[in-house]
Amino acid sequence: MIERKKTAVIGHPIEHSLSPAIHNFWINKGTINAAPYEKIDIIPNDFNKSLDKLINLGYHGLNVTLPLKELAFSRCDELTESAQKTKSTNTLLFKDGKIYGTNTDPVGFEFSLNKGIIEGNINKKKCLVLGAGGSARAIVFALDKMSANISIFNRTPEKATKLCEDLNVKADFLEEKDIKKHTGSFDFIVNTTSLGLLPEDTNSLVDFSLAKTKAFVYDLIYKPKESSFLKQAKANNLNFQNGLKMLIGQAAAAFYVWHNTNPSHNNELETLLEKL
Numbered sequence: 001m002i003e004r005k006k007t008a009v010i011g012h013p014i015e016h017s018l019s020p021a022i023h024n025f026w027i028n029k030g031t032i033n034a035a036p037y038e039k040i041d042i043i044p045n046d047f048n049k050s051l052d053k054l055i056n057l058g059y060h061g062l063n064v065t066l067p068l069k070e071l072a073f074s075r076c077d078e079l080t081e082s083a084q085k086t087k088s089t090n091t092l093l094f095k096d097g098k099i100y101g102t103n104t105d106p107v108g109f110e111f112s113l114n115k116g117i118i119e120g121n122i123n124k125k126k127c128l129v130l131g132a133g134g135s136a137r138a139i140v141f142a143l144d145k146m147s148a149n150i151s152i153f154n155r156t157p158e159k160a161t162k163l164c165e166d167l168n169v170k171a172d173f174l175e176e177k178d179i180k181k182h183t184g185s186f187d188f189i190v191n192t193t194s195l196g197l198l199p200e201d202t203n204s205l206v207d208f209s210l211a212k213t214k215a216f217v218y219d220l221i222y223k224p225k226e227s228s229f230l231k232q233a234k235a236n237n238l239n240f241q242n243g244l245k246m247l248i249g250q251a252a253a254a255f256y257v258w259h260n261t262n263p264s265h266n267n268e269l270e271t272l273l274e275k276l
Contacts (some may be wrong), residue, residue: 006058007258008038010050011065015039018273019063022251025272026263034259047071055094061258062092063251069134076101085167086137091254102257105138108250110146112241121187121216122146128174128182130205131192132159135220137167139192144169148188153179153205176205183210190218196227203229208236216240222247225274244270 009019023037042050044067051072054062064072069088073079076089080102083089089101113122121127127143129136132154140163143150150171154160157173164171174182183189183206196203196219206229208217217233220243226234233240248269255263 003058004033004035005060005258006035006038007061007063008040008054008059009063009065010040010042010054011068012041012043014041014065017065018247018276019065019251021273021276022248022269023255025269026255029264030261032259032261042068044068044071048075051075055099060094061254063254064090064092066134073101075099082106082138082141085141086134087166088134088137090250091257093257102253103138104250104253104257105135105246106142106145107253108246108248109139109142111249111252112243112245117188117216118146120214122148125149125187126151126185127188127190128153128179128186128206129171129190129192130154130203132156132163133192136192137163139190139220140164140169140171141167143188151182151186179205180207180210183207184212186215187212188216188218190220191227191229192220194221196221196229197223199224201228203227204232205229206232208233208238211236211238213237214239219243220246244273248273 009017017039020037020039027034047068069090072089073087077098078100082103083101086103088103091102091104093100124147127148127150129140129152151174152160152171153174160173195201215238217238217240219227219229221227222242222244230240252263
């Protein structure tokens with residue numbers, strides 16, 4: 001009998017992760033030969049030892065979340081373009097004695113977007129990215145692939161410059177005082193920072209009353225369902241979206257890497273996740 005493929009997500013902390021709910025939803029619905037997807041807490045200092053142990057235990061692949069993405073990147077024998085450019089991996093595949101790494105966040109972001117938004121608000125349009133951390137790297141990489149004209153605001157301008165150098169992407173860099181002046185020129189505004197993750201946090205970097213009426217607002221945060229950032233966009237009658245579809249999209253791409261099959265996409269999974 002062929003042993004069932006073992007997969008899991010690793011990170012620290014890991015208790016909050018929705019990845020098991022997503023992957024097990026697909027595993028239970030399909031006919032693939034896979035063991036239940038797990039979550040495993042690994043502290044950064046134990047990363048190398050723990051990774052070797054999981055490989056020896058016969059794991060087929062892993063998702064990697066904070067704060068282990070850069071450590072995982074450094075262990076890979078082969079990397080996809082998305083991993084090389086973003087200097088981050090969120091998906092590992094163990095095959096033929098090698099560790100293969102990819103970053104499925106960019107494709108997950110693009111997957112999450114309606115075709116009309118890509119064509120009407122991103123392609124050759126002005127896009128504002130708030131933040132220059134690991135998540136921003138994936139978003140800027142994806143926006144550049146979609147032919148966006150990118151502007152970036154980050155409180156540490158050097159990080160934004162480094163991000164563009166690493167990705168080989170051209171972008172304008174804004175200071176906080178410039179955002180107000182330019183808000184009306186943007187067709188797409190995306191928050192990649194963690195500001196708004198906590199209920200007491202208010203992300204008020206953008207005055208949406210100055211935005212174009214057809215501007216589209218995106219926040220990578222999906223819990224809460226409507227962050228302070230999205231609530232402000234909603235109050236100004238703008239179309240908006242949270243990061244839940246991106247989470248599902250990046251998971252689907254990882255699922256394909258391991259199982260060579262595309263999971264089904266429907267509202268049932270989104271409804272399930274929103275209840276968790």
